[in-house]
Amino acid sequence: MDDLTLSERLRQRGVSRRGFMKFCAATASMMALPPLMIPKIAAALEKARRPSVIWLSFQECTGCTESLTRSHAPTIEGLIFDHISLDYHHTLQAAAGDGAEHAREAAMKENWGKYILVVDGSIPLGEGGNYSAIAGISNLHMLKEVAEGAAAIVSVGTCAAFGGLPMAKPNPTGAVAVSDIIKDKPIVNVPGCPPIPTVITGVLAHFLTFGRLPELDHLHRPKVFFGQSIHDRCYRRPFYERGQFAETFDDEGARKGWCLFKLGCKGPTTYNACATAKWNQGTSWPVEAGHGCIGCSEPRFWDAGGFYQALSVPHTKVGETVLTAGAAGLAIGAAAAVLNRKRKAGAVENRETITVKDLSKES
Amino acid sequence: MSAPSVEKGIQFIKAQIDAPIASFFSACVHCGLCAEACLFFTETGDPKYTPINKVEPMRRIWEREFTLFGRLKSAVGLAKPVDEDTFAEWETLVYDGCSLCGRCSLVCPVGNDISDMIRKIREGFAAAGHAPEGLIGASTRAVEIGSPMGVKLPAVMAQIKHLRDNTGLDVPVDAKGAEYLVLLSSMEIMNFPEYLEAIARIMHQAGKTWTIASNAFEATNSGIQIGVSDIARQLVLRVVEAAEGLGVKTVISPECGHAFTAIRWDGANLIGRPYKFEVKHILEVLDEFVGQGLIRTEGMEEARLTYHDPCQIARKGGVVKQPRNLLNRIASNFVEMQDTGEMNWCCGGGGGVSANERADELKLTAFNRKKAQLQALGVDTLVTACANCRLTLEEGLEENEMDIPVVGLTEMLAEYLVEDDKEKA
Amino acid sequence: MDANELLAWARGPGFDIALIIFVAGMLLRLLEVISLGKKPDLSAPRGSGVEGGLRTLLARSLPRKAVFDREPLRIINGYVLHLGFFIVLFMYGPHIALFQSILGFGWPALPSGVIDAVGAITILSLVAALVFRLNNKVMRFLSTGGDYVAWAVTLLPVLTGYLAYNHLLLPYTTMLAVHLLSVELLMVVAPFSKLTHMFSFAMARWHQGYKAGQRGVES
Missing domain, CATH: 3.40.50 (Rossmann fold)
Known part of the structure; x- marks a missing residue:
């Protein structure tokens, strides 16, 4: 890690003061900070030194990295070359094999207690943690080892944040989230399958700018990105309010852009910034593309029922349940009916004939 | 014949509970609107006269005997009992505080025929020895003497003679093959003899054959009021046997409310078979006569x-x-x-x-x-x-x-x- | 258990359990009633029992003037409560999706804002119903613990639905889960409370109407 500050580095690379301020404004806007904060960001960034970042990939699909590389503000290149020192990342680093592992160890040693640990993927605990290993080291062991010297941990993606797809029933590898293992470090969860790229870089930029993690919610997600539900910010919300729903993906409602609730949209229970930040440099996002939100940034989204089943519809086989219940009801009811008939018949049969002599207690 | 007892009362109520009654209890939401239709509540303001409350003992028995939930409740001792005290407490609600007028049944939003339930719960109260003295006396006289007011045939015959002497109108007695069998209520014999005279004149003008039966002139049925089907059956059978013995086409129920219910609706069910004759209320018959032009009137009553x-x-x-x-x-x-x-x-x-x-x-x-x-x-x-x-x-x-x-x-x-x-x- | 887990349980096993108890319980109650039988009426009919049964089934939904004049507020509140509940239950898009998944067909939804307003009215109406129950001497006299339980389990789904829709009190996901759980509570309680009237009212009206129809009398 060299000792140049960010502003020095930028000047070295020929970035003007104006360009720098533009970057600061973009960062502030992305983090929903007031414009007043721009000079503060600039001041902070001017003095900031590049922190070391170690990125560990466990049970994951590389989708999070794919997403990260499509970050546009700040770009990943900008991030890597200008703001952080990404010292270890399977997919992005040039080194391989022992060389790569040595780079990790060296970075840890050099920046002990100061580096940022980014994790994507869940950690398998089954079979002694042997379901997944890197360079002969189990994920569990490597996480514990690297986390120990980290200043903070960023769990990128739903797998690292909440266990994600590997943890889906029946969870054959015994996958867990980072926060299930590491209890003594500040952890920020950036869930999503994958997470929005600018959210990943935004969290890193925040740390870089302010030297601390952004404000988090009860699931350790940055409030600024995960404070509101997709549904609340959805541009199709007015159709929901009017009771206008697409019933199929090719009906008139779908063509007219009506609400996708009935087609299984999980927007109401999903907290993420898709509706505002959008994807692919602000081009579009799932609902805009005509598909309901699948709730990928929520814990256990994989086991929360069919993606095409409305939230208000039970995700079990209701028809079968009704039949079972009906059969059970008929069986119990038939037994009760037989008992009732017997009792009633008994009461009727044993009824003595009453004459006027039987009416007074005295007689 | 065993003496009246709580057990007997409960058994009789149990025997009365059928699908309609069970559906009524299952449907009641305690809205209390039946009270607003009941003059015993509206005039006393006492909520105990709320019609559905009058059948509370029956509800307890239904719940305990005929529902799974009630059986469970009773097994763990949560069910309210039906005992001697219950019968004593409800006796005045079931008999004194209900005239079986049926107004409550018509206003019940869920359609409960409360009046019918009260009629049926009386079966249990009578069997438990909790029928009022006055009704026991009336029933005893009806069965033993032939009329709840103690009217015997000679009194009727005397009235017929009196009518014949004064107006020359004849009242046929036991006339086989007559079209109509006319029943009387003992009150009409005792207090309102004008009724018999009116019938005689109307039948005469209409040119219809009619008769009264010496062994079944009484239309009232104390069994219905006290709630003892066995007695009610016995009293109805007198009329049925007389009517079928004389071969009449139609039995005319007199100006008496419960007598009409007894002979028109309950009778066939009490004896367990349909009649071989028709039953009509005197007002139905009169309206028919007028409609067919058989009787003609002149003049108008001008009083309001x-x-x-x-x-x-x-x-x-x-x-x-x-x-x-x-x-x-x-x-x-x-x-x-x-x-x-x-x-x-x-x-x-x-x-x-x-x-x-x-x-x-x-x-x-x-x-x-x-x-x-x-x-x-x-x-x-x-x-x-x-x-x-x-x-x-x-x-x-x-x-x-x-x-x-x-x-x-x-x-x-x-x-x-x-x-x-x-x-x- | 976090909100998502709670919601998943409410949309899964919870709903199944509630549905089984509701369906089996109601069938049990139905068979308990029907098994007691009904003797045929042997008196000469004056009219049609079936006609009378059907007529009462429908006509009894209308108030009778004689009682309406005495208790207009209670009766109007009864209509508001029931209609409000039905509108919220059957005309809200997400609810229709549920029925659609069971029945295989749906129907157009009312605007959510209308449902929101009707929900609020229904809640007020339920509160009014409780006030009536506590203040009217007949209702207070008749009321048992079961009446208050039935009231509470009816109020909860409407109230939690309203709170969820308006993002009040609890985070939406949690409130949605609570809403579903409250519906499940209603389904569990219904067969063993006076809420059976949702079905038995039809039997009761039918029986009274049938008898009235046979006798050719008003009902």
Whole structure:
């Protein structure tokens, strides 16, 4: 890690003061900070030194990295070359094999207690943690080892944040989230399958700018990105309010852009910034593309029922349940009916004939 | 024959619970609207007279005996008991505080026939030895003497003789093959002999053959009121046997509410088979006669008058239009009470209340409703078609110092029959 | 258990359990009633029992003037409560999706804002119903613990639905889960409370109407 500050580095690379301020404004806007904060960001960034970042990939699909590389503000290149020192990342680093592992160890040693640990993927605990290993080291062991010297941990993606797809029933590898293992470090969860790229870089930029993690919610997600539900910010919300729903993906409602609730949209229970930040440099996002939100940034989204089943519809086989219940009801009811008939018949049969002599207690 | 007991009472109530009653209890939401239809509540303001509360013992037995949840409740000791105290407490609600008028049944939003339930719970109260003395006495006289008021055949024969001597009209007795068998209520024999005379004149003008039966002149049925089906069956059988023995086509129920219910609706079910004859209320017959031109009237009553619908005849008997057709023919100043026809208010003395001396005070309190209705209308005459209503109304009017004569519709009609026929007779 | 887990349980096993108890319980109650039988009426009919049964089934939904004049507020509130509940239950898009998944067909939804307003009215109406129950001497006299339980389990789904829709009190996901759980509570309680009237009212009206129809009397 060299000792140049960010502003020095930028000047070295020929970035003007104006360009720098533009970057600061973009960062502030992305983090929903007031414009007043721009000079503060600039001041902070001017003095900031590049922190070391170690990125560990466990049970994951590389989708999070794919997403990260499509970050546009700040770009990943900008991030890597200008703001952080990404010292270890399977997919992005040039080194391989022992060389790569040595780079990790060296970075840890050099920046002990100061580096940022980014994790994507869940950690398998089954079979002694042997379901997944890197360079002969189990994920569990490597996480514990690297986390120990980290200043903070960023769990990128739903797998690292909440266990994600590997943890889906029946969870054959015994996958867990980072926060299930590491209890003594500040952890920020950036869930999503994958997470929005600018959210990943935004969290890193925040740390870089302010030297601390952004404000988090009860699931350790940055409030600024995960404070509101997709549904609340959805541009199709007015159709929901009017009771206008697409019933199929090719009906008139779908063509007219009506609400996708009935087609299984999980927007109401999903907290993420898709509706505002959008994807692919602000081009579009799932609902805009005509598909309901699948709730990928929520814990256990994989086991929360069919993606095409409305939230208000039970995700079990209701028809079968009704039949079972009906059969059970008929069986119990038939037994009760037989008992009732017997009792009633008994009461009727044993009824003595009453004459006027039987009416007074005295007689 | 065992002595009356709680166990017997419970068993009798159990035997009465059928699918309709179970559905009524399953449907009740305790909305309390039935109370607003019940004159025993509206006039006393005491919520214990809420109709559905009157069958609470039956509900407890239903829940405990015929529902799984109730059986569980009772197994863990959460069920409310039905014991001697229960019977003693509810006795006055079941008999004194209900005239079986059926108004509650018509207003129940879920459609519970509460009045029918009260009729049926009485079976258990009678079996448990909790029927009122007055009704026991009336039933005993009905079975042993032949009439709840103790009227015997000689009294009827004396009246027939008196009628023949005074008017020359004949009253056939035990005439085989007559078209109509006319029944009387003992009150008509004792208190309102005008009825028999009216019938004789009407039948004469209509040219119909008719008879009364020496072994079944009495139409009333104390068994229905006290709630003992065995006694009710015995009393109905007298009429059925007489009618079928004489081979009549139609039995005419007199101006008596519960008698009509007993012979028209309950009788066949009590004896377990349909009749071989028809049953009609006298007002139905009169309306038919008028409609067919068999009887003709002349002149109009000019006094301002109104008609009190007997509950068993109007609400429960469906005879609503007929008295109005008849009255409009013979009265020029006929006005309706506010709640009338199917939604009439009971006089307060039906369902055995008037035969139950213990309920006299309550009955008079309940009469305040009718009093208010009559005062609002300001009528000179009150017409009705039930001897029991008539007695209750007269008693209530007298008690309240209201000078309104009460007349039976049949006898009033007879007064306006065309004169020629009167003379010819 | 976090909100998502709670919601998943409410949309899964919870709903199944509630549905089984509701369906089996109601069938049990139905068979308990029907098994007691009904003797045929042997008296000569004056009219049609079936006609009378059907007529009462429908006509009894209308108030009778004689009682309406005495208790207009209670009766109007009864209509508001029931209609409000039905509108919220059957005309809200997400609810229709549920019925659609069971029945295989749906129907157009009312605007959510309308449902929101009707929900609020229904809640007020339920509160009014409780006030009536506590203040009217007949209702207070008749009321048992079961009446208050039935009231509470009816109020909860409407109230939690309203709170969820308006993002009040609890985070939406949690409130949605609570809403579903409250519906499940209603389904569990219904067969063993006076809420059976949702079905038995039809039997009761039918029986009274049938008898009235046969006798040719008003009902």
